[in-house]
Amino acid sequence: NAxxxxxxxxxVLKTGQSMTLLCAQDMNHEYMYWYRQxxxxxxxxxxxxxxxxxxxxxxxxxxxxxxxxxxxxFLLGLESAAPSQTSVYFCASTGGRRTEAFFGQGTRLTxx
Amino acid sequence: RKEVEQDPxxxxxxxxxxxxxxxxxxxxxxxxxxxxxxxxxxxxxLLMSVYSSGNEDGRxxxxxxxxxxxxxLLIRDSKLSDSAxxxxxxxxxxxxxxxxxxxKGTHLIIQP
Numbered sequence: 001n002a003x004x005x006x007x008x009x010x011x012v013l014k015t016g017q018s019m020t021l022l023c024a025q026d027m028n029h030e031y032m033y034w035y036r037q038x039x040x041x042x043x044x045x046x047x048x049x050x051x052x053x054x055x056x057x058x059x060x061x062x063x064x065x066x067x068x069x070x071x072x073x074f075l076l077g078l079e080s081a082a083p084s085q086t087s088v089y090f091c092a093s094t095g096g097r098r099t100e101a102f103f104g105q106g107t108r109l110t111x112x
Numbered sequence: 113r114k115e116v117e118q119d120p121x122x123x124x125x126x127x128x129x130x131x132x133x134x135x136x137x138x139x140x141x142x143x144x145x146x147x148x149x150x151x152x153x154x155x156x157x158l159l160m161s162v163y164s165s166g167n168e169d170g171r172x173x174x175x176x177x178x179x180x181x182x183x184x185l186l187i188r189d190s191k192l193s194d195s196a197x198x199x200x201x202x203x204x205x206x207x208x209x210x211x212x213x214x215x216k217g218t219h220l221i222i223q224p
Binding site for chain 2: 033035040041042045088090092094100101103104106
């Protein structure tokens with residue numbers, strides 16, 4: 001079982017470039033989330049979705065956009081990358097608001 | 113007051129010892145509580161859910177104290193493989209899917 005799959009796993013961007021991170025889950029989960037994790041900061045919620053076609057802002061949404069056109073996919077976009085967006089990005093999904101979260105393996109992004 | 117607070121550690125503990133750490137949360141209406149484990153540069157994975165009555169899974173015991181708004185994790189007979197970061201996770205109350213709120217984690221090092 002694949003669970004939650006993130007692509008790519010690693011990426012180096014130049015300041016100002018754009019990119020899209022893809023998260024795919026095969027568990028038919030309604031809820032999907034994007035987090036970033038920085039040293040000493042823990043996991044911080046960027047955006048989340050409670051179902052196909054819906055998205056909402058989390059704690060640190062600035063500089064990111066998301067889309068959930070299909071239930072199984074949740075895309076995170078960086079329109080103009082900045083060095084402050086250097087981080088490890090994790091996607092997660094849950095079957096409900098209060099149930100176990102399953103995480104992807106993470107995307108290590110460096111913006112130079 | 114931050115939503116979920118943990119002592120970052122590190123906790124340096126000899127193999128075979130018992131170690132415990134707490135996590136406090138600010139939202140008294142929180143409904144669900146979890147402990148996740150995160151190994152270096154890997155994704156978080158569920159260790160155990162925390163029920164009102166407390167629960168035990170082998171060497172691990174989790175407790176919830178709603179009156180004082182904290183949860184605890186006790187590890188008995190610690191093993192070298194228990195070295196990791198332990199994340200306290202709290203789910204919001206009904207009325208808004210804000211996603212799971214993570215503490216910054218407690219770093220545990222088991223020493224031979």
